[in-house]
Amino acid sequence: MSTWLRTLYFTRAGFSLIWVALAFTVGAASPVIGGVLLVLYPAWDALANAVDAKRSGGAAKNQPQTINAVVSAVTTVAMAIAVGRGMPAVFVVFGAWAVLSGLLQLGTAVKRWKSFGAQWAMALSGAQSALAGAFFVKQAGGPAPMLQNLAGYAAVGALYFLISASVLAYRARTTPATNTSQQAGS
Numbered sequence: 001m002s003t004w005l006r007t008l009y010f011t012r013a014g015f016s017l018i019w020v021a022l023a024f025t026v027g028a029a030s031p032v033i034g035g036v037l038l039v040l041y042p043a044w045d046a047l048a049n050a051v052d053a054k055r056s057g058g059a060a061k062n063q064p065q066t067i068n069a070v071v072s073a074v075t076t077v078a079m080a081i082a083v084g085r086g087m088p089a090v091f092v093v094f095g096a097w098a099v100l101s102g103l104l105q106l107g108t109a110v111k112r113w114k115s116f117g118a119q120w121a122m123a124l125s126g127a128q129s130a131l132a133g134a135f136f137v138k139q140a141g142g143p144a145p146m147l148q149n150l151a152g153y154a155a156v157g158a159l160y161f162l163i164s165a166s167v168l169a170y171r172a173r174t175t176p177a178t179n180t181s182q183q184a185g186s
Contacts, residue, residue, distance in 0.1 A: 002168055002171070002172060003172070004055050004056075005056075005112075005168060006165050006168040006169055006172065007165075008048065008051075008052055008055075009161045009162070009164045009165035009168065010161070010162070010165040011048075012048055012158075012161045013158045013159075013161035013162040013165060014158075015044055015048075016154045016155070016157055016158035016161065017155070017158045019037060019040070019041060019044075019151070019154055020151045020154050020155045020158065022037055023037055023147050023148065023150070023151035023154070024148060024151055027147050027151075028146075028147060028148060034147045035083040035084075037147070038079050038082075038083055038090055038094070038147065038150070039076060039079050039080050039083060041079075041150075041154065042072045042073075042075040042076045042079055042097055043072070043073075043076040045068070045072040045075075045101065046069050046070075046072035046073040046075075046076060047069075049065045049066070049068040049069035049072060050065075050066070050069040052065050053065035053066045053069060062108075064104045064105075064107040064108040064111065065104070065108055067104055068100075068101050068104040068105065068108070071097065071100050071101055071104065072097065072101060075093060075094075075096075075097040075101075078093045078097075079093050079094070079097075082094075087140075087144070087145045087146065087147075088140040088141065088145060089140075090140075090145070090150075091136045091137065091139055091140035091145045091149075091150075092136075092137055092140045094133070094136055094150055095132075095133040095134065095135070095136030095137035095138075095139075095140065096133065096137060097133065098129045098130065098132055098133025098136060098153065099129070099130045099133035099134055099137075100133075101129060102125070102126045102127065102128070102129025102130035102131075102132075102133060103126060103130050104126070105122060105125060105126035105129060106122075106123055106126030106127055106130070107126070108122070108126075109122035109123040109125075109126055110123060119164065121160045121161075121163040121164045121167070122160060122161075122164050124160065125156075125157060125160035125161075128156065128160075129153075129157065132153050132156075136149075136150070136153075
């Protein structure tokens with residue numbers, strides 16, 4: 001499973017980096033594309049969590065990821081509505097989602113820590129996501145929240161995924177074959 005997890009983390013980092021680049025370029029220039037990006041971000045998270053839960057032993061065995069997939073799917077719909085109501089509504093929806101998904105990611109990281117290690121960055125990411133989400137909700141009432149504020153959040157998330165994937169890759173190269181086969185079976 002560590003190979004699968006490493007691939008997932010690298011993929012999530014890559015998606016987030018592309019999303020951030022698009023948010024700062026075409027998303028900033030076009031409200032329509034910016035709106036599409038805002039809906040796409042939680043939709044991607046829903047898909048990634050659903051696939052992760054399935055590949056990691058199924059929905060029943062991986063409740064935090066399964067719940068996170070559902071929360072992100074609901075957020076995708078809420079975001080589609082919020083985009084039409086303006087950036088303050090977007091920040092409330094995005095912030096509430098960041099809090100919930102961050103806490104669920106923290107739960108997943110703690111659960112995985114025993115089997116795979118290398119989850120400190122994911123735990124930190126989950127905690128940071130929850131704090132940032134609360135800040136986004138507060139920021140919604142302030143002056144002109146912008147897509148680029150949310151892109152910064154996604155960039156930090158990409159960094160956490162990249163760190164976790166890199167640590168797993170390093171451990172796979174430096175761990176003796178007997179330990180790797182034991183980890184793969186857990």
